[in-house]
Amino acid sequence: MVLPDMLSVARKIFGTVNDRKLKPLRARVNRINALEPMMEALSDEALQGKTAEFRKRLADGASLDSLLEEAFAVVREGAKRSLGMRHFDVQLMGGMVLHSGNIAEMRTGEGKTLVATLPVYLNALEGKGVHVITVNDYLAKRDAEWMAQVYGFLGMSTGIIVHGITDEERKHAYACDITYGTNNEFGFDYLRDNMKYSLEQMAQRGHHYAIVDEVDSILIDEARTPLIISGPTDDRSDLYIALDALMPRLTDEDYELDEKQRSVTYTEIGTEKLENWLTESGTLEGSMWEPANISIVHHANQALRAHKLYARDKDYIVKDGQVMLIDEFTGRMMEGRRLSEGLHQAIEAKEKVDIKPENQTLASITFQNYFRLYKKLAGMTGTALTEADEFADIYKLGVADLPTNKPIQRIDEDDIVYRTAKAKYAEIVKDVRECHAKGQPILLGTASIEKSEILSNLLTTAKIPHKVLNARHHEQEAHIVANAGVPGAVTVATNMAGRGTDIQLGGNFDMRLEQEKAEQEEKLGRELTEGELSVLISQIKADIEVKKKQALDAGGLYVLGTERHESRRIDNQLRGRTGRQGDPGKSKFYISIEDDLMRIFAAERMDAVMRRLGIKEDEGITHPWMNKAMETSQKKIEQRNFDIRKNVLKYDDVINDQRKAMFEQRMEFMRAENVTDTIRDMREDVIDALVARTMPEKAYAEQWDMDGLSEALRNDFAIDMPVKEWAAEEGVANNEVAQRIRDGVEKVYEAISQQVGQEQMQRIEKQVLLQVLDMRWREHLQMIDQLRSVIHLRSYGQRDPLNEFKEEAFNLFYNLLNELRATVTRSLMHIRVQPPAQEQPRRPVPQAPQPKPQQAQPKQTPPIHETHLDPDTGMNEMDPEDDTPPPGPELHQAEESWANTPRNAACPCGSGKKFKHCHGALTTQKV
Template sequence: MVSLGGLARKIFGSANDRRVKGTRPRVEQINALEDEMRALSDEQLRGRTAEFKQQLADGATLDQILVPAFATVREAARRALGMRPFDVQLIGGMVLHEGSIAEMRTGEGKTLVATLPVYLNALEGKGVHVVTVNDYLATRDSGWMGRVYGFLGLTTGVIVHGLSDEQRKAAYACDITYATNNELGFDYLRDNMKYDRAQMVQRGHHYAIVDEVDSILVDEARTPLIISGPLEDRSEMYNTVDRFMLQLNPEDYEVDEKQRTTIFTEVGTEKLENLLTEAGHLKGESLYDVENVAIVHHVNNALKAHKLFQRDRDYIVRNGEIVIIDEFTGRMMPGRRYSEGLHQALEAKEHVAIQPENQTLASITFQNYFRMYNKLAGMTGTANTEAEEFGNIYNLNVVEIPTNLPVKRIDEDDEVYRTVEEKYRAITKEIREAHARGQPVLVGTVSIEKSELWADRLRKDGFTDFQVLNARHHESEAQIVAQAGKPGAITIATNMAGRGTDIQLGGNADMRIAEELGDMPAGPEREAKEAAIKADVQALKEKALAAGGLYVLATERHESRRIDNQLRGRSGRQGDPGRSKFFLSLQDDLMRIFGSDRMDGMLQKLGLKEDEAIIHPWINKALEKAQKKVEARNFDIRKNLLKFDDVQNDQRKVVFEQRLELMDAETVSDTVAEMRQEVIDDMVTKHIPETAYAEQWDVKGLREAVQTNLNLDLPVEEWAAEEGIDEEAIRERITAAADKAAADRADRFGPDVMAYVEKTIVLQTLDHLWREHLVNLDHLRSVVGFRGYAQRDPLQEYKQEGFELFQAMLGNLRQAVTAQLMRVELVREAAEAPPPQVPDMFGHHIDGTTGQDDFGEGAGTVTLAQEVAVSAEDRNPNDPTTWGRVGRNEPCPCGSGKKFKHCHGAFV
């Protein structure tokens, strides 16, 4: 019986079929222009770019010039690369131009497809970004496809790790820029820490095409991008809180060894509040007031360090350092540190030197970064299983593009064995048989560890000629993948390794030529050798085809159907034959998690003998259901991350937009005057409440506040004693005195210097408070989950308290800027110094599956300090350019006797 939906699809086709069908008329129009394009000279074809730009300037839309532009790119690709885009590639290009995801099978030429919409959208002159998963692909694709853009008169840039700001700015200024997702995100964050518009490298977010869109916008989007820098010394706070831990009794706290958590009881909380109040560290009455979120973080870490972590079990003290002990292996892990201030709490506990912790300077999720683009598109071989996520989060539709040639790959049902050992034996036997008949085999594994375990297994079983590919070095990955289609080749790979490079049967002739002939000069000898390599590759291809094409042999299922589909998709490119099969055991992670115990008992009762497998389509369906559950859980994790980051993102937008306005303004004197007036209003309102009698006024407190915030010693008590005076008159007198003091200072410095000083202080103060605010939000996020025990929604609590913290930050900004500007004194040289440089920073992106930092130790340095340390003898007190990097607490090299941060460091 056919459902109504199924019947409608049979008659009208699916929504996907109708969308693809809708592009056919334009494909025919492009094909009709082919002869006309071929008749043009190279110069005439290049001249089409200027014609298209003029049409756009005259009011034409991109859609109106799509057909001739695509026809132009197709001909340019044929001339520059010797590659003519197929009709299905034109369809893929149209889908990308519309701002959707083009799902195209492996080997269908996605890299070439991107040139069509990239060229069309680059004609607007606003910059187009092509996003890749690693530096190797960004460099390879920009050089390869850049030949097409260069042929048509457009410029191409590439952003990879290690470039200077000048190089980055030049690359972003190009018509087309290839870059990795991490570099784009870091550049955006760093730009919003600069002090001058001219220092910024990006020029907007107009249109981006994300290659391997599922990897970047789904897999890597589980965790945010973070830029961190060293915090100021907080060792005194750690030591103070540590001393309090020694005064706790067992009734003051609870420890859960199983969950590895500690918590203060009501009695303990009250005791701590009293201790902190006496030490002058508590703001307000309660430890859990929003202003004390950082202190809560300190005391929770200290409690963990004392009551949960044991010396010589969890860590040892060696050479004055805390060294972590791996709980599984019992080995020391020098160089590794606990995060979030826990390591510092242990250092305070053991009375060793407290190392500074890193502070989050800026962070953003990939979801919120890529949603900034006016138009976003993506391409991959596998997106349909995540279509709901792409639609919900990025407003991207997934369109399946038909293959150029029918797929001949045979996808066999899974073979399920009772034990891992039986599965190993079956796979080894299968590899041996395929190798004997000359069939190339790709052995898919779910992790780096499993790929290395399989390599050891094959060596023990007598295999010597195989390659291991596990995402360690992208360039060698490409070499291995390119030759994995040779007859009899055995390649062990992680499921994600080598994306972006096709496995061609017989091997990749171009890569062999580059590798074997190297820098051999052009000439008859090279041509002969190139021809011999191509002939050899063709002969090898025939052998591989005769053996059945590439055999994808998967050693277990991944938790995501999409990753499994990617692995299958390695085989059967461009109409080649191929085969894929998954080998499973009831001891695999996925099978174990989803009730393999009952299945094991059932199989034994049915009499399944050793080394026998169960093979049935129902097994496949049951596994797909299990995978769907895991996918749904991971989607919820990403949605939850995004919900919390949206709170920070709203605040981030306000701060970053405010910074841009401040940088672009000729002068910020009006803003500064408004801040000063608001500070005065707050002071007067606080000390002279509207409905209070004169004898209830806190006149002494107001005078002290004026002294602190405005650096003015005003006779407030005398004013208050005058007959009939009200709070408005006092406010006006304070305002007049403050305005006069500010005007006098501006006259002394001159308008240009004052404008520079005001802008610098506002920006630096905003940045400092924003970083502190990010730390507070991190601390709030780490504890807000406990509100769920009180039947309160943690997200709503986070929104509310995050907003209160943000409002408090803005109040602190007004107060700090006003106080600093009312005290500022500077020497002329400081005003003529270049704009301040951003601090040393380190980039982090934690891999959502492995928990490892993508950038490793120190590799994530996003910007290197422009200055180096200089000895005191080599510094000229009158020439700041000779000072190099100066520590914040060092004496200022100018000889004033003040600390650097209170002298020249206030403006640098």
């Protein structure tokens, strides 16, 4: 007992770590409050003029930190005048935490949206753009439109990034002082920008400062899923359907299911059965383990996962003939998101809906690595302390727990545990009936759509009116949540994490005004007059006050959790919906041993204890020890999920270094006026590598492969050189041969440049370089994906898969650079120009592909050879619709100089065909 006593004494003297973080903030709050009378005395024009004054002081060498107190006082006064809202002292403290690049943990209802205006305004003074990132389009739009009144009043512009806007709208939004948007859109825009062909087409202008709302949801929950922009591959619907038809024939002995690890594998018996069935149906030829059949084995595994691990109405729903994934943490549909590596197709086959082809990765990044691009990052949420270690480890973010504006009056009751789900639900319905009868608003939290609909059916049978909020009723979300605080309201919600709409006792004034105003205007067939609107506002406010008193008298909002979630944060967020701004409230969790969490982690032990104690099926047991046991189970799962995310990040860090190098190189190429020197270096590297391969330094002259060198020069450089004669000369060395080749190739390339025109050639060089770089990078990503899927097998040979992955990935990247040089050189050396028969208008160099397909323009002259190299690349997120090829300048090949080309040699046009089957057969044929 000595140690705890000493600790408590030390805390009283020195305060907790969190107290020490907050102490200096309180002193600054006092100084901001002292400025308030001065700000109130300023006219609107004088207050607005402060923005220009702050910018001038920054330009003169002042720091942001030195302006903080005055800037926060200006924002507070601006919010009072534009919104009628005044920042509380704790909100000012929250703003300071965010400005310092940390996470502010603030309870639900403490006004996080308003808190963000303080550091956003201060950091936007630098003019480098501030990003405010939320979890969905609705919140991004709502917060941007709401807070833009403050920013606009103080002379700053606000942009919004949501799904479905045009490239021009994106560019305009990013050019604003402050940009609101969702995590997905910011991440995808970064990837899209690095697929553009000119700086003018890029939307983002850097990663200066970002505030992430619901930071735990975005940086923790979604961190396991990388962002991927993909293009289509071959349609393999028949294979998915054939494998799906076999899954119902499997018995329990054919596979092993591990729900803890969320994994399922075939047993030896199951594998044998599957092999026989596939052979009988003609799907499989030979053994399953032959290299040619490895793809069938992979898809058979995915079909098994689709049937045994993914459940309808829990992991996904089927809506409008499509499989829509459900976010396990928020219960929302994730539109546009698809599972990779054929798993989504396996689920589509299982649900008998249209199967969309698999996608090939064109660009990808994890959220961890995207958000680490920002020079300064901050976040806010109601629940971050449980994941403080992960925030510090991955993002170098500290967490400050801010006090509430008013003391919390919520009562958190101990969990009550039942032996069966049936008994638990019966007790929940009984509890809801009693609370509903006395007019207490109730929020029932469930962990899946399936459970929310079971509960809804039970409430309907009990004749208890209620509303259901889950992915099926996504559109009514804001309306349902806004009315959840009305006396007697019963709301069943799937995972209340990050909903963003406060549950206000008595009802939400803004939502009611909007709804009733629209109803009256529709009824009257005209807009309400100022007087009529004023009467309506007074009526609604009076009604809400009466209803709020009724709800408070009944005990405030009652949050009833129907089971524990895997994550303590999600449970805490559910609890946090009640007791906002000092209101009374109550929370309680009902649990059964048949719940997923208990069943997987502690069912047998807990059931044995309850039987020994003589607990009947319909009796509940409550004890602080039960809460502790549940928390221990949740901690284990959280640690496992952290390990998974950390492992994903370790592998992605390997690729991230390569991605950054590739993207930076690409930006340099786009910024450069011309890339002629780079192209020349590439040519020389290719020649040196070719000579080193065919004329090794320590080999004798008779061992040199001069035939191979001669053929490579014809194929790669479209040039014939007497290399055999050079090799036969007395005392000639390979470096001398390399120099002669370089001189010869340089003369040919100079001639090509003169034919094309110097200015046009520089444009072509840049286009070809960027297109080849993109093509090779996509191929590299595909190989990396395949490597990731098999590298764990190296562990059977007592080797560390991560180290093996690093080594293999480095080798692949080295090969990518070699292939890049070779392809760029080969493409440019095969360009020739043939003057057209008559004068034609000059065609402009096309720009990079846009997100939506555009009408093709009529061509002025028929192209014989196009310099772009991959005519099938689509650049669309997840479910591609656009197969616009990356454009490039279209040039005619000269044919006069081809007469002496050997019939069996490669055609000089670069088609890859023999001359006799190409331009040697028909010189006007399109390649």
